[in-house]
Amino acid sequence: MKANSPEDIWKFIKKRGNAVCWPYTGDTFSSRYGRFNISGKSVLAHRFVYEIFKGKIKSGKIIMHKCNNKLCCNPRHLIAGTNTLNMLHASASNAFRIGKTGVKGVSFDNKRNYWTAQGYSGGVKSNLYTGPHFHKAVSARAIWENMRYSELTIKEVI
Numbered sequence: 001m002k003a004n005s006p007e008d009i010w011k012f013i014k015k016r017g018n019a020v021c022w023p024y025t026g027d028t029f030s031s032r033y034g035r036f037n038i039s040g041k042s043v044l045a046h047r048f049v050y051e052i053f054k055g056k057i058k059s060g061k062i063i064m065h066k067c068n069n070k071l072c073c074n075p076r077h078l079i080a081g082t083n084t085l086n087m088l089h090a091s092a093s094n095a096f097r098i099g100k101t102g103v104k105g106v107s108f109d110n111k112r113n114y115w116t117a118q119g120y121s122g123g124v125k126s127n128l129y130t131g132p133h134f135h136k137a138v139s140a141r142a143i144w145e146n147m148r149y150s151e152l153t154i155k156e157v158i
Contacts, residue, residue, distance in 0.1 A: 004036065004037055004038045005038070006038065006048075006052070008038075009036050009038075009045065009048060009049065009052075009073075011026075012024055012025050012026035012034070012036065012045070013025070013045070013049070013073045018074075018076055019076075020074070021067050021069045021071075021072040021074055021077060022072060022073045022074040022077075023069070023071045023072060023073070024036075024045040024046070024071045024072075024073050026045065028071070029042075029044075032070045032071065033045070033046065033070050033071070034046060034070075034071050034073065036048055044063075045071075045073055046063055046065065046070075046072065046073050046078055047063050049073040049075055049078065050063045050075060050078045050080070052075075053075035053078075054075065054078075054080075057080060058080060060082070061080040061081065061082065062080070062081060062082065062083055062086055063078050063079070063080060063081075064078070064079050064080070064081045064085070064086045064089060065077055065078065066078070066079060066089075066135060066139065067135060068089075068090060068135070085142075085143070088142040088143070089138070089139055089142045089143075104141070105117055105118050105119060105128075105141045105144075106118075106134070106137045106138055106141050108134075113132070114130055114131055114132055115129070115130070115131060115132065115133065115134050115136070115137040116129065116130045116137065117129040117130075117136075117137040117138070117140040117141040117144070118141075119141065119144040128140040128141060128144050129141075
C-alpha cells in the first residue's frame with residue numbers, strides 16, 4: 001500500500017465555499033475527528049490542515065472549530081486556543097441548550113433578521129455581538145461568560 005503524502009489529504013476533504021465547512025471524508029477516530037495517515041503515523045486532519053495554512057501549533061494550544069463541526073477542515077473555521085476556551089465555546093453553542101435559541105444570552109430578532117449576544121454586569125446590559133451569524137454570537141457569549149480564560153479576544157474567535 002502506498003504511503004500518503006501531505007498533498008493526499010485533499011483527496012479526503014470536500015472543499016466548498018469559503019464560509020462553509022469543508023468536511024473530511026476519510027477515516028475517523030472514535031471521537032469523530034478526521035484521521036489522516038502520513039509516514040506511518042495517524043494525525044488529526046484538522047490539525048494537519050491548520051499547520052499547512054497557519055503554521056506550527058504552539059505548545060499548550062489545541063485547534064478549535066469555530067463551526068463546532070469535528071470533521072471540518074476549512075482553515076477559516078480553525079483557530080488555536082486552550083482546552084478551557086474550547087470547552088466554553090462548545091458548551092455555549094450546542095452542548096447545553098437553554099431558552100428559545102438554546103444559548104443563554106443569545107437571541108434572534110425576527111424583524112431585523114440578526115443575532116444578538118448580550119452580557120450583564122452590575123445590572124448593566126452590554127451588547128457583545130449583533131449580526132447575521134449565530135456561531136459568532138455564541139462565541140462572543142462564551143468568552144464573555146468567563147473572561148479570565150480568554151487568551152483570545154472576542155474578535156479573534158468570531
